Amino acid sequence: MTSISVVNESDTVVSDFSKVLSRSFNPHEDKQLRVPFYLTSSYRRRLGIDGISMMINPTSIGFSQDKRITKKYTQAGAVYYHWANKMGRNNDVLDLSFAGQTGNMNIRLGTAMKGMYGDFQGQMGTQRGPIEWLNNRSDKTTKLQNADSGVVLQGSDYAVSGAAKLASFWNLYSLTREPVIDPKTKQPVYYYISYSSPLMGNTYVTFIGHFSSVLSFSEEATTPFNAKYNFAFTVLASTPSMDYLYPTMVNNLRTVFTNPL
Secondary structure: OOOOOOOOHHHOOHHHHHHHHHHHHOHHHOOOEEOOOEEEEHHHHHHOOOOEEOOOOOOEEEEEEEEOEEEEEEOOEEEEEEOOOOOOOOEEEEEEEEEEEOOOOOOOOOOOOOHHHHHHHHHHOOOOOOHHHHHHHHHHHHHHHOOOOOOEEOOOOHHHOHHHHHHHHHHHHHHHOOOOEOOOOOOEOOEEEEEOOHHHOOOOEEEEEEEOOOOEEEEEOOEEEEEEEEEEEEEEEEEOOHHHHHHHHHHHHHOOOOOOO
8 A cells, every 4th residue: 555645845845945055056147146245334233223234236346456666766777666465465455346337226116014004005005914924024024135155036025115215225335435444443444245246156255345435326306216326445355365266266166166266
């Protein structure tokens, strides 16, 4: 006699595990996933203030790094002085430039109102579903944003609403204006940008430094709910170090792929 057992989909972790694999190995293949930047500072960490998981990711990022070289002319010709560190490298600091658009910041998009406004909104049919469900979705997305993988689900619920994007935009503006010296400890404030992209493969890099400009932005009457912005960041160090990014990246790729690298 053959017995048949029925297993509910909720009783298995296979589907969730496959999502973890997709998120960990190659998050860029799934169009439902986006790879955000996470920005914070030592000042915010001391105060227990959350960083920013950007819902308004930049559309372009520029990497620029000069060499520490001084050129002098003598009677015999040009002389080049290479100012090297103890490792013999003459690399100057790395500068990052960010530019992008906020996306639709219409506060009526994907939002759920409170109180009598929420009841009226539900009766009009503009947004259905209990607010508790939306809040739970928001909490779930926030937890994913702070996960080690740095990848979050993309959807149309409260967490990616117009109001949330607007708050994230001004949170970023505030971060670029915050102190460079902690007013209480008198210690330098370090800013952190955790970054991942297809260019980095399955390696996540955290840049440590300071903002070299406050967030600049502009708005146009033709696109009132979409603002263009840009800012710059000076990198003093990184994890992993940019000097050893290549071997680190290759080792990370070897944990996933068997192809010769």
